[in-house]
Amino acid sequence: MARRSILRWLIGGYLSCKPESLRFSVTQFGRPVLQAPGAERLAFSVSHTDGMALLAFAWDCRVGVDVERRSDGLDIAGIGRGIFSAFEEETLDAARPDSAESLLSIWTRKEALLKALGTGLSGEPNAYTTEDDSLLGEGYWCASHNGTAISGWTCLDLVLGPQVRGALAVSLEDARVTLQLCPVSNWVNTWRDGSAALTRS
Template sequence: MSATLSQGFTQSAGDVLDRCDFEPPAAGEACVVLFDSAPWSYFSEEACALLDHRERERAVRFRHARDRDTYVLAHAMWRHVLGLTLRLEGARVPLSTSRSGQPILTDTSYATSLSHSGTQVAIAITEAATIGVDIELSPPRAALRDLADVLCSTDEAATLALLPPAEHEAWLLTLWTRKEALLKAFGVGLKEAPSSMSLNATNVVAPPASAGNAPACRVHLLQLPPGLVGAWAAPVHVAGCSSYVLGSPPP
């Protein structure tokens, strides 16, 4: 697939990032780029040119066109944003994954993470050992109350029990995104039960034994448009975060 096919997507992505004054993260900071992939579906075939063979093989396995388009556009925008940060063409970004599925930027000092819910996509970057991001549609598509035992530590279950029932789903959704961001930052995903971690007042959590040499991380809530809830997690020295909400591609 010729790289020239991606010029329309690349130009449009550059235009919307310029409009929101995107800057790569400074030392001790993170950045999160958010966008709705649905208005970009016109570019899905062109965007595929930025993906590597592993990503393209994964894309063709999706049964539904919307899911395939979301995957392709999320990964293409991810590569474009990483390319701006690393000063590389998106197709040349050294993006791979660990055995556990954690994204790796080989031979760089940066870490990155990706999340999507429906057609909404979040891309996180920092110059640090690791980062995790998670976004979810709100209200959730599935009832979380049935998952409270899997999600909540003993202390968190006690807190949940004190809340009015009408507040349970929103509280659990926020907790889910915070823990998912942490598990991604630790590089273990859902191989560790979320209930095994308990968030404290400082929001600093030590890694589980299965995370090897991962650093302790602090989890932060993301400020998101209505209809979304999200969080990001990174080593404690990463204190700030710049968020960029991308609009639709130029006509």
């Protein structure tokens, strides 16, 4: 409930309309889209994991985010089949036996990219490859489709806590990204007061 309320509240602010007036539909791939005049300019993406939600907004481009919390005891060898590309599977194999961090990295990157592209995991996820961006360095990654680089994008890893990893993909080159963190309790008070007060860290 908090995540949905926050999403409506923020979109209402961006579009200068009442949050309760917003209407959504769903694409064939399950992605929510806005039904409002001028809404096509505003791109948004939402992801959530235990105790945390991640929301991204951008104008006149495509954007995708994903957040995952590390969970011990997963059958890592069985995760990603049909989703990861051959290169991503090789990267995961090379990281074993301590491959949990690599799994989180690959998974969040892949999800963020596919959300931005609008297909999600319903398309051909294994046709896309994500990997570290050797030119831009730590914290940046890049993507390709069937071996052809996807250029003109900004792709970032997001470290959101000791056990939480996230990723962002936006179809703008050298995009300026601002990360704002706010506990849900702050949003509850904000919602009641009718004023915004995000804390940046």
